[in-house]
Amino acid sequence: MDLNNVAPDRREVLEKIALYERQRRFDEDVENDPPAPVLLPDRVDYLNKKLKSRIATGISNFIADHYFTRLIKKDVLIIDGVEGKENLAALKGGAMITCNHFSPFDNYVIYKSIEKELPKGKLYKVIREGNYTNFPGLYGFFFKHCNTLPLSSNPRTMINFLSAVNVLLTRGETVLLYPEQAMWWNYRKPRPLKLGAFKMACRAGVPVVPMFITMRDDERLDGSGYPVQRHTLHVLDPIYPDKTLSERAAAERMKETNYHLWVEKYEEVYKIPLDYGEQEERSE
Template sequence: MIEKDKGRLEVLARIEEYEKNGWFTKDVEEDPPTIPLTPDKVDYLNKKLSNKIATFFVNIGAKRFINNLVKNGQMVIKGIEGIENYEAIKDSGAILTCNHFNPFDNFAIHYALFPYMYRGNGKVLWKVIREGNYTNFPGLYGFFFRHCNTLPLSANFSTMKNFMVAMKVLLERGEKVLVYAEQGMWWNYRKPRPLTVGAFKFAVESKVPVLPIFITMNDSDKIGGDGFPIQEYTLHFLPAIYPDPEKSTKENMEMLKDKNYAAWKEVYEKVYGIPLTYSCDPDKIK
């Protein structure tokens, strides 16, 4: 029997502590210090030929890598529900939101969307990622993070100005951008967490819909190298949510955030058959 990984046990203990305190956006992983991302270190729109070439080949490799994960049982996709909701907005720019419970949960979304993307049609999935994942994530995954249509956030004001310009350009030309509105990644956490408004600001300012995605999990009968059961994923693509032209930017951001959370909550309670509750006092949720 494989012993459970000490690091994962520590993360689970932090998740329990953070939920009790209502710290839902805090990171539970001990990530290395972030290297600041300056404007000269990122080409958001892949304007440079070298980046276009790298991205082309990385996307081919990433698609093969993800398909092999599924083929070898390292990532288990149990089901994909509501894909017609994606089809309804496939020709529009859109913000996609998803619960964040694994460093590579976006691989599951890629897999579900392969019939629509990465087929020589110019359609790809763009991802907003944390600064540190772009600047100092090691090895093959780090190379993927830097050359797989990623949009790194940054503490640098000038870099973020370029980020916002790129976001607007992408949405206006019909691209799909995945944003983790929960912020920090909570490993194998099954509940939806309260959302932040940033993702919804992008949608409101570019007048595009938000497509909520919620991934539910159950333990498989296979044990991973960390000593924990490999999770079986079911992806739920939910109906798109649209900004209201009669509302202000702030009102729309709150409205989209609340509707997204409510949609996730409904799926959680239906699939798991239990009401959504947290261990913290309601007034501590922040």
């Protein structure tokens, strides 16, 4: 499409995505976010042990559900359908969901598509540190309180994070983590994956349920001049940890299987082979 018709800030992001793809910098952020405060251990209640945390979560989830339901009714956020719902049976007993990450709203595409199948009715979402500590307004409120699990650059906070994820998974909850790491706006291709989600699943002894969201352009344009995206959620075959392998080896195998399933679904839906283009050396 002609990027000249896209708002300058979004055009800059799309151009950066194209550059990072050529340079194979798949896990790097492309948004121009300001530096974020470090999330310290006493600033997050991962397991909602405090009454005020539970109240804030209830209020936030109520508001978010009404907010995003309204976006769906207005065709601002479009979910065309869900494929592979039979694979959601693997969520019983705890599971890690993985999905491609291309929008601040993609977690809600997942939640709205599978909410009736969530064994405990909740979807816990791993988010980046800056979204928790530095995001303003209504979305900042959602990022803080809608069953989110923020990462942190503080080692002690990360110990608490890993412990909380393990508690949630082993007690039968569902956790969403984006193993591509960075959000690339409206990027349709699957990117190479990080190991963390799979190590956490192995440690808790739960499956990974890989999901892949495909998109197609609507006739209408969004506020930035880019086509509104129509989403289809594909729930792929669950991946179970191999208990005969070490944790790392089992996680590596799960990661490779996940990526293969994503590539397979991408090529099936878009009817083109996955191609990142000619590689370009990174300029210093």
